[in-house]
Amino acid sequence: MTKQSQESWRITNVRIVADEEIISGSLVVAEGKIAGVYPEGSDVPAAYGELPVVDGEGGWLLPGFIDVHVHGGNGAEFMEANREAFDRITAFHAANGTTCMLATTVTAPHDETEAVIREVAAYRAGDMPYAALHGVHLEGPFISERWPGAQNPAYIVDPQPAWLEDWMARWPDTIRLLTLAPERRGAGDLIAMLAERGVIVACGHTDSGYDDIIAAVDRGLSHAVHTFNAMTPLHHRKPGTVGAVLTDPRICAEVIADGHHVHPAAIRLLVAAKPADKLLLITDAMAAAGLPDGEYKLGELPVVVKDGAARLKDGDTLAGSTLTMIGALRFMVEQVGVSVQDASRMASGNPAKQLGIADRTGRIAPGLQADLVWTDERFAVRQTWVKGRTVARA
The missing domain is CATH 3.20.20.140 (Metal-dependent hydrolases)
Structure with missing residues (x-):
């Protein structure tokens, strides 16, 4: 994959821990940043339809x-x-x-x-x-x-x-x-x-x-x-x-x-x-x-x-x-x-x-770095990303 494709993707079927709530749905990463969080049943913009997809298998995205x-x-x-x-x-x-x-x-x-x-x-x-x-x-x-x-x-x-x-x-x-x-x-x-x-x-x-x-x-x-x-x-x-x-x-x-x-x-x-x-x-x-x-x-x-x-x-x-x-x-x-x-x-x-870096990381919100960890239901790590790039995979 090119660098851009490595840092642009989406994850579906996952429980997203976003600020004060947990959202079941999907998340889009574009060029290393969180582009959007989409609750189950909502439409992901067509522009993101061709991105590589990770199936979150009902786990957690933190x-x-x-x-x-x-x-x-x-x-x-x-x-x-x-x-x-x-x-x-x-x-x-x-x-x-x-x-x-x-x-x-x-x-x-x-x-x-x-x-x-x-x-x-x-x-x-x-x-x-x-x-x-x-x-x-x-x-x-x-x-x-x-x-x-x-x-x-x-x-x-x-x-x-x-x-x-x-x-x-x-x-x-x-x-x-x-x-x-x-x-x-x-x-x-x-x-x-x-x-x-x-x-x-x-x-x-x-x-x-x-x-x-x-x-x-x-x-x-x-x-x-x-x-x-x-x-x-x-x-x-x-x-x-x-x-x-x-x-x-x-x-x-x-x-x-x-x-x-x-x-x-x-x-x-x-x-x-x-x-x-x-x-x-x-x-x-x-x-x-x-x-x-x-x-x-x-x-x-x-x-x-x-x-x-x-x-x-x-x-x-x-x-x-x-x-x-x-x-x-x-x-x-x-x-x-x-x-x-x-x-x-x-x-x-x-x-x-x-x-002093909360303006760019530490939370799941649009515009922040895609510094993310996906785990299964029992909190076993499946994959970790820094700025949207995979740095570890189980």
Whole structure:
């Protein structure tokens, strides 16, 4: 097929998750964009009659997933900082419905972190054949020694504004999100500087109390990574980081919905507490995602995966996940009890809004990019498209 025919097609006999409603019918893609949604029984314009047709077989058509927190998959991680690893990761997650992601680092030396930023910028400048990299999420190294999780404590440092100034000058619009512990020396000034420059700042791996987080939000912090994990917990006299995340509507909250990191009841509490547009599904996936149980690494740290749960070999600390975005959506619907529309918003629309790209992706609506995932009735991915082009097919 020509490029135009690859990016122009229609899908029929499918349940389309469009904003607040589910429409049974068909959808037309023209030159990489959504041209129209047509309920069952309505006429598709004759101009689209000759386009290739995909039979949706009564399954679901969802906006492509946007994962703002993912370290790797299928045996590769972003810290490898090369195109082969990036292709391997983005191909794997595309096969599980992801169409856009942030390459997420681990706490590492300056030069290793810089290499990831440099190589992601170069990757984005060329052809991205699978899920698109929207930029980098720096998870650390400005985090708490008390809450390192599966981050290497040897490389934890206080905030270094000069590093960020240098990286942003050399690779503009590449660093999209940074996770830090707001209680660290100099964190407040860095939060304000980054927020002013359009970088999302998140709390995570933090020993901050409630008041610390609220003060950080006042300076520009707007995000919380893997809520409940690696942060001070909720107590009725000391609300902690979790209490601030639950109660401050300015904070977007991530959650790892895999059944290992957070109990379904705690996720229900999070869903009830947060505004509808302030909860994001993430994978926090490591290199072992998509591979059998066994021994792996997250950065330099040895990890053991057993029954799908990844833990540091030395101890019982959870170390990222083996989750996929389709797995997170399925868990939210089947175990937490949210609607398909709400789970879709958490996996696509909300992250698009948080990243500032909701004007072009994250929803199914005419004029937006055809970033789409088609699944069967049980949410098994059949096909994924980025800008109308097939990037994965079962």
